[in-house]
Amino acid sequence: MIQKITTERISIENSGSGMPEALTMTEKTVSLMQLSSKDVLKARLLAEEMFSMVRSIAGEFSAEFWIEQEEDRTCTLHLEAKSELDYGKRQELISVSTSGRNSARLGIMDKIRGMFEAGLYGIEESFKLQAEYGTGMFTYGALGVPDDGMSEALYSWSMQKYKEDVEAGKDTDPDSWDELEKSIIANIADDVQVGIKKDKIELVVIKKF
Numbered sequence: 001m002i003q004k005i006t007t008e009r010i011s012i013e014n015s016g017s018g019m020p021e022a023l024t025m026t027e028k029t030v031s032l033m034q035l036s037s038k039d040v041l042k043a044r045l046l047a048e049e050m051f052s053m054v055r056s057i058a059g060e061f062s063a064e065f066w067i068e069q070e071e072d073r074t075c076t077l078h079l080e081a082k083s084e085l086d087y088g089k090r091q092e093l094i095s096v097s098t099s100g101r102n103s104a105r106l107g108i109m110d111k112i113r114g115m116f117e118a119g120l121y122g123i124e125e126s127f128k129l130q131a132e133y134g135t136g137m138f139t140y141g142a143l144g145v146p147d148d149g150m151s152e153a154l155y156s157w158s159m160q161k162y163k164e165d166v167e168a169g170k171d172t173d174p175d176s177w178d179e180l181e182k183s184i185i186a187n188i189a190d191d192v193q194v195g196i197k198k199d200k201i202e203l204v205v206i207k208k209f
Contacts, residue, residue, distance in 0.1 A: 119201030159192035
């Protein structure tokens with residue numbers, strides 16, 4: 001049985017509070033795996049991408065960040081928040097922007113942020129917004145094996161599955177592959193998962209070194 005080590009949970013806010021400490025913990029944790037400095041940097045970049053996404057979400061909220069490390073050199077970064085943001089307030093913020101919509105939804109990370117953000121408003125709003133974010137359907141039920149990061153999810157989405165759909169031509173957006181090629185997180189991570197767990201939304205980034 002593969003041994004799994006779980007770090008402490010660090011509370012972060014989209015104001016930036018807690019993020020420096022979380023990045024330091026990320027570097028220290030992956031360094032214990034005796035990785036190269038290049039691989040440690042990759043882990044930090046993945047955490048930075050996650051936090052960059054969080055900082056772009058309007059409205060104050062906090063989330064918990066932690067890391068799971070396994071003997072097979074798999075590192076899993078978790079970011080979990082409660083579904084407690086006011087959807088109406090968010091829409092008001094969007095309506096007063098220059099374009100009247102959230103124009104930041106450009107790359108794959110922006111789409112993932114969109115799903116995470118929608119999940120903060122609850123399952124119903126997630127399904128209302130997913131077509132606009134261009135991410136395809138959430139899957140009902142958990143992804144993967146019983147000990148998978150999304151094992152408790154009611155609804156989930158996987159970047160790996162999204163990549164497979166793009167490669168198979170199931171995604172008709174001509175810019176989808178270009179988005180994936182340009183994305184830092186898509187080129188470094190083995191998978192990115194978004195899961196809605198009743199009153200919580202979780203972003204999981206998996207990297208096998």
